[in-house]
Amino acid sequence: MSDLLSMAAVLEGHYRIRHERTAIHMLLGRQPDQPITYGRLIDGAAGVAAELVRAGVGRAEVVVIILPHGELLVDAFWGAVMHGAIPSILPPLTEKLSPEKYRRDLAALIGVTHPAAIVTFPDFENEARAAVDVSGRASAVIVLHEPRFVEPEFRVLGGMRAQVDDIALLQHSSGTTGLQKGVALSHSAIFHQLQAYAPAIGLSPNDTIVSWLPLYHDMGLIASFVMPVLRRVPVVMMSPFDWVRAPAKLLQAISAHKGTLCWLPNFAYPFIATRVRDRDLVGVDLSSMRAFVNCSEPCYRHAHAQFAQRFANYGLRADALHTSYAMAENTFAVTQSLRAPAFAASDGELHLSCGRPLANVQLRVLGPDERELGEGETGEIVVRSDCMLSGYYHRDELTAQAFVDGHYRTGDLGYLHEGELYVTGRRKDLIIVGGKNVYPNDLEQLAGEVAGVHAGRVAAFGVFDAEQGTEEVVIVAEAEDLRVVGDAAAAELLADHVRAHVTKNSDVAVRIVQIVPEKWLIKTSSGKVSRGACREKWAESQSRESE
Amino acid sequence: MRTMSEIQSKLARFIAEKIMKQPKRELNPDQKLISSGLIDSFSLVDVGLFVEDEFGVRIDDVDLTVELMDTLVLMEQAVVARRNA
Numbered sequence: 001m002s003d004l005l006s007m008a009a010v011l012e013g014h015y016r017i018r019h020e021r022t023a024i025h026m027l028l029g030r031q032p033d034q035p036i037t038y039g040r041l042i043d044g045a046a047g048v049a050a051e052l053v054r055a056g057v058g059r060a061e062v063v064v065i066i067l068p069h070g071e072l073l074v075d076a077f078w079g080a081v082m083h084g085a086i087p088s089i090l091p092p093l094t095e096k097l098s099p100e101k102y103r104r105d106l107a108a109l110i111g112v113t114h115p116a117a118i119v120t121f122p123d124f125e126n127e128a129r130a131a132v133d134v135s136g137r138a139s140a141v142i143v144l145h146e147p148r149f150v151e152p153e154f155r156v157l158g159g160m161r162a163q164v165d166d167i168a169l170l171q172h173s174s175g176t177t178g179l180q181k182g183v184a185l186s187h188s189a190i191f192h193q194l195q196a197y198a199p200a201i202g203l204s205p206n207d208t209i210v211s212w213l214p215l216y217h218d219m220g221l222i223a224s225f226v227m228p229v230l231r232r233v234p235v236v237m238m239s240p241f242d243w244v245r246a247p248a249k250l251l252q253a254i255s256a257h258k259g260t261l262c263w264l265p266n267f268a269y270p271f272i273a274t275r276v277r278d279r280d281l282v283g284v285d286l287s288s289m290r291a292f293v294n295c296s297e298p299c300y301r302h303a304h305a306q307f308a309q310r311f312a313n314y315g316l317r318a319d320a321l322h323t324s325y326a327m328a329e330n331t332f333a334v335t336q337s338l339r340a341p342a343f344a345a346s347d348g349e350l351h352l353s354c355g356r357p358l359a360n361v362q363l364r365v366l367g368p369d370e371r372e373l374g375e376g377e378t379g380e381i382v383v384r385s386d387c388m389l390s391g392y393y394h395r396d397e398l399t400a401q402a403f404v405d406g407h408y409r410t411g412d413l414g415y416l417h418e419g420e421l422y423v424t425g426r427r428k429d430l431i432i433v434g435g436k437n438v439y440p441n442d443l444e445q446l447a448g449e450v451a452g453v454h455a456g457r458v459a460a461f462g463v464f465d466a467e468q469g470t471e472e473v474v475i476v477a478e479a480e481d482l483r484v485v486g487d488a489a490a491a492e493l494l495a496d497h498v499r500a501h502v503t504k505n506s507d508v509a510v511r512i513v514q515i516v517p518e519k520w521l522i523k524t525s526s527g528k529v530s531r532g533a534c535r536e537k538w539a540e541s542q543s544r545e546s547e
Numbered sequence: 548m549r550t551m552s553e554i555q556s557k558l559a560r561f562i563a564e565k566i567m568k569q570p571k572r573e574l575n576p577d578q579k580l581i582s583s584g585l586i587d588s589f590s591l592v593d594v595g596l597f598v599e600d601e602f603g604v605r606i607d608d609v610d611l612t613v614e615l616m617d618t619l620v621l622m623e624q625a626v627v628a629r630r631n632a
Contacts, residue, residue: 029609094588095581096581096582096588096613244592245608275592275593496583499583499585500583500585503583503584509586509588510584
C-alpha cells in the first residue's frame with residue numbers, strides 16, 4: 001500500500017486486482033457461512049453509497065450505523081467510506097437496556113454529532129425515528145432491507161476526493177451515557193496506525209484474522225475489520241452474541257479457517273478456558289495460530305496460563321499468547337509484545353507486560369508535577385504519535401483537556417522497564433468490565449435515582465475478580481431509612497431495585513449492591529465520596545464476613 | 548413464595564450459589580433473571596452447562612437466549628421439552 005491514500009482509493013485497488021478473493025468470511029449462527037469477496041464487498045458498499053446520495057447526505061457528514069452482525073453492516077460502513085461520509089457504528093439496543101434510556105442517549109448523541117443520516121434495519125426504524133424526533137435534528141433515517149449491488153464508478157465517488165487529514169470515521173467506544181465522546185480519526189491516522197502496527201505483528205496476506213468482537217469497539221473495528229480489509233488479510237467474523245453463548249465456535253472457526261491472529265480482552269481467556277467442553281473440540285487444531293493478542297483491559301498472567309494449559313493438547317503454541325496496550329484515541333495499538341511477554345508483580349496479581357511502543361509512538365511516564373519519570377518509576381502514561389485522534393467530535397473543550405504538552409493523557413498508570421510498558425492501574429476511577437469502559441459517575445447517578453437510596457451518597461468501583469479475569473462492579477449505597485439496613489429482606493429488595501435500574505439504564509450488569517447505613521461512605525476533605533477509600537472499607541467488611 | 552418443582556429448585560440453587568454468589572438468595576419461578584439485571588447474559592452459557600450435567604439434556608447454543616431463558620419457569624420448559632423430545 002502506498003503512503004497515505006484515502007480508504008476509498010485503497011478499495012479501488014482491491015476492486016481491480018482482488019475482485020474474486022474473499023475479504024470476509026461471515027459466520028451466521030443458524031445460517032450457512034457467507035464468504036464475501038472484495039468484488040461483492042465493494043459492489044454492496046456502492047449500493048449503500050447510492051442510497052446516501054439519494055438521501056442527500058453530503059461528503060464529510062456523519063452517518064450513524066446501527067445494524068446487527070452481518071453483511072449489511074459491512075456494506076453500510078464501507079458504503080459511507082466510499083461516499084466520503086464519516087461512518088460511526090453504534091451498538092443496537094439489547095434486551096437488558098431500557099428502550100427509553102437508549103432513545104434518550106441516541107438523541108443526545110445525535111444532538112452532539114449532527115449526523116446527516118442513520119442507517120439501520122427495519123425492526124429498528126421506529127426507534128431511530130423517535131430518537132431523531134427527540135433530538136430536534138433533521139437526520140435522514142435509511143432502512144436497509146437487503147444488499148443492493150451497484151458497480152462502483154470510482155471517478156464520481158465522494159470518498160475518492162477525501163484528503164488525508166479529513167475525518168475518516170468516528171468511534172464511540174467508552175462510557176454508558178449519551179454524552180459519549182466520539183473519537184474522530186483521520187485517514188492519515190488510520191494509515192499511520194496500520195503502517196506501524198502491521199510490522200509489529202508481522203502481518204501479511206498469508207494471515208487469517210478470526211474475530212467475535214463488535215465493530216463499535218476499537219479492537220473489533222480497527223484490528224479485526226478495517227485493518228484486514230485494507231491490508232488484504234482475510235477475516236472470519238462471528239457475532240459477539242453467538243460467541244458468548246458458544247465460545248467453542250471461535251476455536252472451531254480458527255481450526256476450520258486456519259486462523260493465525262485473534263484479539264481478545266483478558267476476561268475472554270478464562271471464559272473460553274472454562275466454558276468449552278472437550279466434545280466441542282473434537283478435531284480442533286489451533287496450531288495455525290501465531291498470536292492471540294490480549295488487549296483492552298489489564299492483562300493477567302493467570303488468564304494466559306489457564307488458556308495455555310487448557311488448549312495445549314489442541315495445538316496451541318506456548319509462544320502464541322501476546323499482549324497489546326491500545327486505545328481508540330491512538331486509532332488502536334500503542335504497544336505490542338513480540339514474544340510471550342514478561343511478568344511484573346503488583347497488587348498481589350501477576351500482570352503481563354504490554355510490550356514495546358510501536359515505531360511511531362512516543363510514550364512517556366509523567367509524575368504528579370507533569371515531570372517525565374525515569375525507568376521503573378510509576379506515573380501517568382502519556383502518548384504522542386502520528387495516528388492520534390483529530391479530536392473528540394464537536395467537543396473541543398474535552399479535546400483540549402485530553403492533552404498535555406502535545407501528548408494524550410491516557411489516565412492509566414504504569415512504568416517502563418527495559419523498553420517494555422507495564423500498566424499497573426489507573427489515575428481515573430474508570431472501571432473496565434469485559435473490555436468495556438464504565439464511568440463510576442454514571443452508575444452512581446443512576447443508583448441515586450432509586451427511591452430509598454440517599455442521592456449523592458453512592459459509591460461505584462471495580463474489584464478485580466481473578467476467576468473471571470476482569471473487574472466486577474460494586475455499588476455501595478446509603479439507604480435513606482435506617483430500618484431498611486437492619487431488615488435483610490428490605491435491604492435485598494432495595495438492592496434489587498438498584499441493580500435493575502442501573503442495568504436497564506447502563507447495560508452494565510451489577511452483581512454486587514450493598515445497602516449501608518447513613519454516614520458509611522468515606523468522603524474526601526473536599527466533601528466528595530472517595531471511591532478508593534470506600535473500596536478498601538468494603539473489601540475489609542467482606543473479608544471479615546468470610547472469616 | 549410459590550412452591551417450586553424439583554427442576555426449578557435445582558436451577559434456583561445453582562443460580563443463587565454459583566452465578567449470583569448469594570447462597571441464601573431465594574428466587575421466584577416467574578422472576579425475570581436476565582432482563583432484570585439479576586444475572587448477566589454471559590451466565591447463560593453456565594446455565595446451559597449446568598443443565599447438561601444435572602439433567603442430561605443439551606440446550607443448543609442458539610436457544611440460550613433471553614427470550615427462552617429469562618425465568619426459572621422458562622428454563623424448566625427448555626429442559627422438559629428436550630427430555631421428552
